[in-house]
Amino acid sequence: MSVERVDGLVDLALELDPGLARMLEYCRYGADGAASRLFFLPLQDVIGDSTCIEPSKALIPENLLVPLWNWISDLDPEAAQEAMDAASSFTDKPVDEPLDETRVRVAAGIVKALDELEHEPKENKRLRQQLGVTRFDDVRSIAGMLNSVPALREALDGLPDEIEEMGDEVCAELRDRYEQAIEETPESGVWVLLMIMAKVHKPWRMLRIFERIARREDDFLLTHTDMSSIGDALLSDAEFYLKGFQSAPRTETEMEAAVRSVTQFAAVTVGMTREIGIRKDGAWGQRLFELRNAASQQMERIHEEARRIFELALPETGPRRRTREIPHPGEPAFDQAEIVCNFLYRVKDDAARAAVGNAHALLLEEFKDATEKLGEGILARLRRNVSDDEEADLVRLREVTRILDILGMRSTGEVLLRRAAAAQAA
Numbered sequence: 502m503s504v505e506r507v508d509g510l511v512d513l514a515l516e517l518d519p520g521l522a523r524m525l526e527y528c529r530y531g532a533d534g535a536a537s538r539l540f541f542l543p544l545q546d547v548i549g550d551s552t553c554i555e556p557s558k559a560l561i562p563e564n565l566l567v568p569l570w571n572w573i574s575d576l577d578p579e580a581a582q583e584a585m586d587a588a589s590s591f592t593d594k595p596v597d598e599p600l601d602e603t604r605v606r607v608a609a610g611i612v613k614a615l616d617e618l619e620h621e622p623k624e625n626k627r628l629r630q631q632l633g634v635t636r637f638d639d640v641r642s643i644a645g646m647l648n649s650v651p652a653l654r655e656a657l658d659g660l661p662d663e664i665e666e667m668g669d670e671v672c673a674e675l676r677d678r679y680e681q682a683i684e685e686t687p688e689s690g691v692w693v694l695l696m697i698m699a700k701v702h703k704p705w706r707m708l709r710i711f712e713r714i715a716r717r718e719d720d721f722l723l724t725h726t727d728m729s730s731i732g733d734a735l736l737s738d739a740e741f742y743l744k745g746f747q748s749a750p751r752t753e754t755e756m757e758a759a760v761r762s763v764t765q766f767a768a769v770t771v772g773m774t775r776e777i778g779i780r781k782d783g784a785w786g787q788r789l790f791e792l793r794n795a796a797s798q799q800m801e802r803i804h805e806e807a808r809r810i811f812e813l814a815l816p817e818t819g820p821r822r823r824t825r826e827i828p829h830p831g832e833p834a835f836d837q838a839e840i841v842c843n844f845l846y847r848v849k850d851d852a853a854r855a856a857v858g859n860a861h862a863l864l865l866e867e868f869k870d871a872t873e874k875l876g877e878g879i880l881a882r883l884r885r886n887v888s889d890d891e892e893a894d895l896v897r898l899r900e901v902t903r904i905l906d907i908l909g910m911r912s913t914g915e916v917l918l919r920r921a922a923a924a925q926a927a
Contacts, residue, residue: 524591535588536581537570540604542597543650544643546699555741557734558699561643568632569640573607576614580607601651608648615641649689652682656693660700667706676710683727690727698731704738705772707731732785735769739792742766747799749806749841756844766796767851796855804864807841811868814838815904817878818871830900842868842907869908876901876917884924895921 526535541548541561548566549559574581580603587596615637618625629635646653656678664671675697683690698707711728745762770789773779779786812818813834816827828834845865852861879898882888898921902914 526588532585532589533570533574536585537566539588539597540570540573540580540584540600541566543604543653544646546696547646551741556737557695557704560695561646562639565632565634565639565643569643572628572631573611577607577610598654601654604647604650608644611640611644611647615644645688646692649682649686649692652686652689653693653696655685656682656689657696657700660697662700663702664697664700665702667701667703667709672709679710691730694727694731695734698734703768703772704731705735705769705776707735708773708776711777732773735773736785736788736792739766739769739789742769743792743796743799746796746803749803749810750844751837751840753840756840759844760847763848763855764851766792767854771854793855797860800852800855800861804860807845807864807868810834810838810841811871815872815875815901817875827897829896830903835900839903839907842904846908865908869905869910872901872904872908873910873913876905876914880917880921880924883921891925895925 526538529535530538544561547558547560548563549561550563551559553559570581583603584600587600590596618628618637629637632640634640678697679690679693682693694707694710698704701707708731711731742762742765746759746766750756750759770793773785773789779789781787781790814828815838830836830839845861845868849861849865853859876898879894879901883891883894883898888894898917902918905911905914905917
């Protein structure tokens, strides 16, 4: 049976028979792997690869968990055995929550061990190599989350997998959950906020809670408290999206990824400023300015690439139109032009929101005008009966209207084709 099918069966069994789900997972990952997965289960919403998903949803690097679990097994063998026993219990009795005390104990052990290693350079280096890290920041963060699991469990209890709306009642409830958590475990506050944020459909709306906690409508206090973690996480997400549109897309897959990146970058950066007053001279304001400036520079480079790609596909619009071969659909030059034009058109609104709107709009108009003029020129030859190859011109006109359609000018293209048909019939 394939790995994917086993994983699917585990997900299905979790709802119907938790004991069966653990048995399948035990078979899938082995005793040690199942124990590790159960031990870190309360933190699963923020385990991931930050090169593939938003950093706010990958607070725990997934590639760190195996070496970390191996170290924990040496650091606290009793904890590892408790997790293994729980993972190999295939009854329907809860086995996750009873491990919370163990998690808190392990967290304390991790912090103590790391503190001691600060005075042991050789052992410090050896452990970093063993864990595959250059610093222990992520390890300390995981320890903080493990220590906060009881508070996290209570704070997240009953929340949906995805929080779509952030109205007044929802914000008030989330604020109350946060305040209750820090009352019981003060250091859990930052992790409660980040774990809740991982569930919010539009995460920048978490900033609405800040007004209720700080009782201010700007970021003066927010950048000095637990709540700063949300703003910092949002900015890290924006930086992640920024990396997704560094060059003009050349394939459909690249285009879809780039469109999403531009859209999400605009949503986060604009969303933050709409939810709360961000001071230009504050830490968030300065970083937002840097990110938007970088986005503008990247889009400028994309615009330059796009011009070259466009001219290669429609050489008749360029300065050396008589000396170039004309590409057609199915050939890389034409197909790439369709993709880049599609990208530019689909992100036109979000490009404006990402502080590059004027240049982007001008480029689109430039492409639209050039394409329409090319179509009009072909039509003029057909109507005046001066075409060297009437059939070739008709084919080219249909190709030109494909670009017009992509650029949002379908009606213009349809008119050109009707007029060409009329010219042929005359």
